[in-house]
Amino acid sequence: MTPVTGQHDSTRSKNPTGFAGRVFLLWLLLAVSPAGAEVTPYVTDADTFALYHLDEPPGTASTTSGVVADSSGNGNDLFTTPASPFLDFFGPAGLDGAASLQTDRQFYRTSGVDFSAFNEQSFTLECWIHGHDESDGYQRGLMRLQADGEAILFGLQGGSLRFGAVVGGNYRAITSDTYDFDEDQWYHLAVTYEGDGGGDDSVVRFYVDPASEYGEPGLRAGTRLGGDHSYRDLNSFTGATTNEIHVGSWDGSQYYLRELDEVRISSAARDRFALATEPPGEPGIYDVTDYGAAPNDDTDDSAAFQAALDGALAYGGGIVHIPAGDYHVGTCASRRMDSCRLTLRGQGIGVTTIYATGTGGVFRVVSDRRGSQITVRDMTVLADRPGAGTAFDFWSAPGGNVHARALIMEAVDIRSADPSEDYFDIGINAFGVWRPLLQGVNVAGPYGPGVSTNLTDSSPLFAMQKGIVYDNCYGPAMQDCEVYSAHTGISCDNSDPAGAPEGGTYIGCSVESCRIGLHIYDKGHEPGLMIDGCRFRCRDTGILMEHRKLYQITSCQFVGMTGNSAYPYVDLDMDETYWGIISDCVFGTPTHGNRTMIRMRNGCYDTLIVDNRFVEPEGQALDIDGSCFRITTADNAFE
Known part of the structure; x- marks a missing residue:
């Protein structure tokens, strides 16, 4: 420059x-x-x-x-x-x-x-x-201070910066060379x-x-x-009778x-503009207790959590550290920015515990540009009321692809303080982030006596809307995670026109006591998906997959929540999918006459269904409608 x-x-x-x-x-x-x-x-x-x-x-x-x-x-x-x-x-x-x-x-x-x-x-x-x-060749005013005939002006002209003053009726200005503004x-x-x-x-x-x-x-x-x-x-401004401040114009025009x-x-010439304040504590680490959070005292720590987050993001990145103890957050700590590097770090599941007492969740970060990298680890977050919002909410402008993970969460437990009634609306929302990875994450809604046996639509068992949301994410991954008690366990809704939701890997995960286990929707036919070694125990649908190609579902276990045929159930519901493999899966009990284990509809094609075990299929093992073609079945066992 x-x-x-x-x-x-x-x-x-x-x-x-x-x-x-x-x-x-x-x-x-x-x-x-x-x-x-x-x-x-x-x-x-x-x-x-x-x-x-x-x-x-x-x-x-x-x-x-x-x-x-x-x-x-x-x-x-x-x-x-x-x-x-x-x-x-x-x-x-x-x-x-x-x-x-x-x-x-x-x-x-x-x-x-x-x-x-x-x-x-x-x-x-x-x-x-x-x-x-x-x-634009006009003067564009940013500020004007005027005292009778004296004036100070600041603005732009063309690609230049401009400062002017009227002194004793005479106007003069300084104009810089052009600057390359974006x-x-x-x-x-x-x-x-x-x-x-x-x-x-x-x-x-x-x-x-x-x-x-x-x-x-x-x-x-x-x-x-x-x-x-x-x-x-x-000249001095003191003693003037007509005193004015204008922001956004040069001389009453030229806006x-x-x-x-x-x-x-x-009223001073600043040499440092104090756009950010020096944080306390170790550089790069922003401990919530340094900002006033007091563990184990049952008071609200929202202001301290917000201040620590602000401190970490003031220069684009840092670590928000939450020491051992119980904390209470009634107002979500949130920031919106271009992008950031951020770690939210506790000291272990059950060691650092955050009670969400409001309706807005605990943490929310919105990135206006793709490029953030966020890590969350080692903490328990409990909904301390019904409808506690989204526990962790991360948004990014969807689209494109980079070889970096925008979100990593590991060893995080998201549950209910009172499992009979408390819940988050959503456990984790990752919208538009690149290659998110969850490992060892647990998300659970209400359960227990009087709840787990209530399978009606209005049951507290399904009050949590979604456990984990991976909407419009490129290359999402999940390993050894569990979701319990939600309407939809895992959502991967890729309907945003700017999204690029290719890929997806789900390994060793369990989704139980949900109406829908895993829902994958693509606006087109995005390629690439692997689901391996997972368990689904749901009321309505185990996996609902719409408009996906190049997928494989292997070594998974599907069981129903009930033998009551009043609740129609489909283990695998495939809608307009193709170039897929379904193999080495077990479709187990309980079964009933209103259960379908694999349904293929709306033009599914080029799919191999092989080496699966269908246990006591009282209902229907395979339901393939007439619009589907080149569906190959081989070496499946029916008991």
């Missing part, structure tokens, strides 16, 4: 902090980590003059009287025009909502601004922007101004800082690019027409 240079003009200055000469620093922090560098919202300190997080929900500021809150406490709330800019747009990774300033929208305050608290001799203007159209990325822009208040001897310096994957973009000093440029002194977030005006 080449240094940014620019035009300059001379001015005068003063510096209350003792800096010899006045310095204007233009910083550009590029928040485009290839794998998820992350920032946190600005903080309010003694130097903060105005702070706008721009996290208002969509539509809350729907008229010109809508208020955009100033979080600094200085009362500089802004209004909006002509309509709400809050369009449910998300800010850079780690931040919440952002404002979409399309169609000439801006924030403004044209009265009541008290600039006596603003230091025009030492200040910082900063914000996040979402890309920029370099072909219209789909977020950038942090900041202008820092500092002087001594006497003489036109200020200095302009330009800085560019990419936010590296594991770096600390908000804590390090800027990387200087280019030489010094002189700029003039500014910034894209997304904007986290606007801060400071």
Whole structure:
């Protein structure tokens, strides 16, 4: 990346902090980590003059009287025009909502601004922007401070950064060379101004800082690019009668027409922007007890879990450590970001235990870009109420393929605190992640006396919607896992148009006391699936497979939950599948007259059914409809 240079003009200055000469620093922090560098919202300190997080929900500021809150406490709330800019747009990774300033929208305050608290001799203007159209030759304003005829302006023009000032009726500006903006990325822009208040001897310096994957973009000093440029002194804002703040326009027009977030005006020249805070404890490890979690005291630890997660993801990755003990989480710890490297680590099943007391589960991470890698291990999570949400919820934009595992979970136990009634709605949701792997994971809903014998549709036995969800995942794998008591034990629904759900491996797993054991659905006919050495004990269907090719189901055991023919049951229900092998499986008791062991329908073809054992088939061993063809059966045993 080449240094940014620019035009300059001379001015005068003063510096209350003792800096010899006045310095204007233009910083550009590029928040485009290839794998998820992350920032946190600005903080309010003694130097903060105005702070706008721009996290208002969509539509809350729907008229010109809508208020955009100033979080600094200085009362500089802004209004909006002509309509709400809050369009449910998300800010850079780690931040919440952002404002979409399309169609000439801006924030403004044209009265009541008290600039006596603003230091025009030492200040910082900063914000996040979402890309920029370099072909646009107009000035696009980001901020304007005005006191009668004096003004400070910050914005963009073409592919350049632009700072201007009106001093005694004369306007001058500094314009950098063009910068290669990516219209789909977020950038942090900041202008820092500092002087001594006497003489036109200020200095302009330009800085560019990419936010590296594991770096600390908000804590390090800027990387200087280019030489010094002189700029003039500014007149005092004190005593003016017309005081204004505008965000999103240059001079009441020439609006910034894209997304904007986290606007801060400071009465100091910051050399570190504090976009993230230094975490306590060992670097890279974020212990929930360092953030206030107290094991075994029956109080809610949600805030500590959220703070530890925020700390781990502030720089794109880290370990959230949960020591031995019992914890209570009423509000899910969640983050949305581009992508991340994250480990959630306990000290063992039954050693670290988390009670989910709310309806939102325990952990949720949403990745806007494909590339996260998350590990969860060594803990027990208990639903402490009916309908406790999704225990672990991981989302990624579906599609594509890489040779990396986006999610690994091992030695994790997800159950009910009171097995007679408590349950999660979903145990694990992995949506769109690459090659997820679960090993030694147990997910269980309600069971026990009065529950396990109730096979009606409304039974608590089936209250958990899904045990494990692998929807739209490329190459999912599962080994030595168990799911008990759910409507659907394992779901692999690949209906998303952007999905790439090829492959899938299930080895040595057990799905019991569910209505449907394993449901695999493809929008087309995705190739590759291996199910080996698994056990299915279900009420309605053992495996329901729709639109899959190149599969093999081997050495599995299928048994029904009941001999009651009031509940029709199909062990293997194959719908429009082909190029498959079903071999060395055992279809056991109990059986009844309304049971079908293998059903093939809607054009299944080129399938080999061989070396299976059908035990006491009171119902029907094979049901192959007339639309299916080239179905070969050989060496099967019927007892």
